[in-house]
Amino acid sequence: MEEKAAVKKVVIFGATGSIGTQTVDVVKQLGGFEVVGISFGSNIEIASRIMRDLGVEYYFSKKDIGFGKRCQSVDELLEKTSPDIVVCAIPGFEGVKTTFSALRYAKRIALATKEALVCAGPFVKDLARENNVELIPVDSEHSAIFQLYEPHIEKILITASGGAVRDVPLERISELKPSDILKHPTWSMGGRITVDSATMVNKLFEVIEAHELFNLEYGRIDVKINRLSFIHGIVFLKDGVIKIHAGKPDMRIPIAYALTYPERKYHSYVADVEEFDLTLFDVERERYPLFFYGLELTKDNDDLAWRIALNAADEVAVNAFLNREIMFTDIEKVVRMTIEYILKQNISVQSIEDVYEIDNLARSYALNYVEKEVKK
Ligand SMILES: NC(=O)C1=CN([C@@H]2O[C@H](COP(=O)(O)OP(=O)(O)OC[C@H]3O[C@@H](n4cnc5c(N)ncnc54)[C@H](OP(=O)(O)O)[C@@H]3O)[C@@H](O)[C@H]2O)C=CC1
Ligand SMILES: CC(=O)[C@@H](O)[C@H](O)COP(=O)(O)O
Numbered sequence: 001m002e003e004k005a006a007v008k009k010v011v012i013f014g015a016t017g018s019i020g021t022q023t024v025d026v027v028k029q030l031g032g033f034e035v036v037g038i039s040f041g042s043n044i045e046i047a048s049r050i051m052r053d054l055g056v057e058y059y060f061s062k063k064d065i066g067f068g069k070r071c072q073s074v075d076e077l078l079e080k081t082s083p084d085i086v087v088c089a090i091p092g093f094e095g096v097k098t099t100f101s102a103l104r105y106a107k108r109i110a111l112a113t114k115e116a117l118v119c120a121g122p123f124v125k126d127l128a129r130e131n132n133v134e135l136i137p138v139d140s141e142h143s144a145i146f147q148l149y150e151p152h153i154e155k156i157l158i159t160a161s162g163g164a165v166r167d168v169p170l171e172r173i174s175e176l177k178p179s180d181i182l183k184h185p186t187w188s189m190g191g192r193i194t195v196d197s198a199t200m201v202n203k204l205f206e207v208i209e210a211h212e213l214f215n216l217e218y219g220r221i222d223v224k225i226n227r228l229s230f231i232h233g234i235v236f237l238k239d240g241v242i243k244i245h246a247g248k249p250d251m252r253i254p255i256a257y258a259l260t261y262p263e264r265k266y267h268s269y270v271a272d273v274e275e276f277d278l279t280l281f282d283v284e285r286e287r288y289p290l291f292f293y294g295l296e297l298t299k300d301n302d303d304l305a306w307r308i309a310l311n312a313a314d315e316v317a318v319n320a321f322l323n324r325e326i327m328f329t330d331i332e333k334v335v336r337m338t339i340e341y342i343l344k345q346n347i348s349v350q351s352i353e354d355v356y357e358i359d360n361l362a363r364s365y366a367l368n369y370v371e372k373e374v375k376k
């Protein structure tokens with residue numbers, strides 16, 4: 001008789017967000033997974049709904065939701081729940097910190113928080129190896145490459161949608177407001193990543209993420225625009241074979257794969273040939289200056305310092321933009337100036353403590369720069 005697989009215990013960090021709530025949908029369809037704990041920021045309404053709906057016992061948040069068992073820290077949440085899988089889906093540097101916690105307790109991390117690999121890729125990978133933690137990407141393009149991956153790779157390609165600015169005349173981009181930039185053409189996501197799609201800082205993060213996950217030199221990672229986000233990733237093998245990963249944009253698919261890997265158990269809509277969009281366009285240099293600025297930096301600087309500064313400054317600038325304190329095009333200034341400041345300090349990142357220190361330094365610089373030089 002076939003043995004029944006044990007139910008897997010899951011903790012979701014960032015449960016009330018776009019990835020978090022889609023993870024809840026997936027778990028409900030799949031069966032065989034029990035959400036034993038969640039963390040969230042301030043959305044008590046959605047958190048309460050998830051807790052009740054799934055019968056979640058533990059949570060961590062600065063807010064008290066009035067029922068369930070509230071933990072005092074992320075570490076306590078992980079200690080109490082002993083999860084098999086942690087879904088890391090908190091954006092920004094807070095997401096980096098909580099991913100480090102997950103690396104000490106989980107057997108598998110379903111990683112949406114790409115910032116962890118951008119700011120601290122080598123440390124994240126070392127800890128995963130030492131603690132025997134499987135690191136499975138959730139980011140759609142990286143899930144695609146992960147699913148296609150085999151040795152003998154010549155190069156890979158990940159796609160970009162082009163974000164909200166892709167069809168806007170260049171001279172009008174600076175006028176765009178948060179409500180314009182938050183209209184993503186293909187995906188429905190949280191605020192930070194949606195703005196990052198428009199600057200293509202998201203794609204710069206993803207190039208770095210692919211470099212870390214698949215140990216590929218930057219020169220072997222290509223980016224093209226696919227307007228419907230129908231193609232997610234392409235792997236070019238040395239024997240001439242090209243493998244394409246495609247399908248309608250739906251984050252539930254990579255989330256489910258990260259939970260069920262190496263099996264596939266999730267059911268979703270299957271696109272018909274009439275819906276295929278296999279056309280790829282070049283990324284325009286003038287439209288996405290930060291993306292190209294960052295790509296230049298990958299060429300001769302493999303130290304982490306500029307990457308930590310990139311994330312910190314972008315986080316500060318995107319917040320300021322969403323709060324209507326700076327213009328969309330000011331994001332570029334804040335990020336460039338902060339990276340240049342950090343590069344001048346000539347700090348080599350040797351430890352996780354250094355990562356925290358540089359984040360602090362870059363964040364303070366960026367905040368000050370926004371306040372003194374760019375605020376409207
Ligand atoms: N959304 C997507 O399709 C994709 C997202 N990603 C990555 O996944 C991550 C999450 O993105 P997304 O789901 O879109 O983001 P959202 O903004 O939709 O959700 C963020 C979640 O994190 C919580 N949160 C935010 N700040 C804190 C904090 N300081 N402490 C504790 N919890 C916090 C929020 O809580 P609350 O709302 O309750 O305050 C919310 O639950 C990001 O790293 C993003 O780059 C990657 C690929 C695709
Ligand atoms: C869904 C997902 O993986 C996002 O990271 C996506 O890549 C964002 O869209 P852009 O291609 O516009 O950056």
Ligand SMILES: [Mn+2]
Pocket residue numbers: 139140141206
């Ligand atoms: Mn992506």
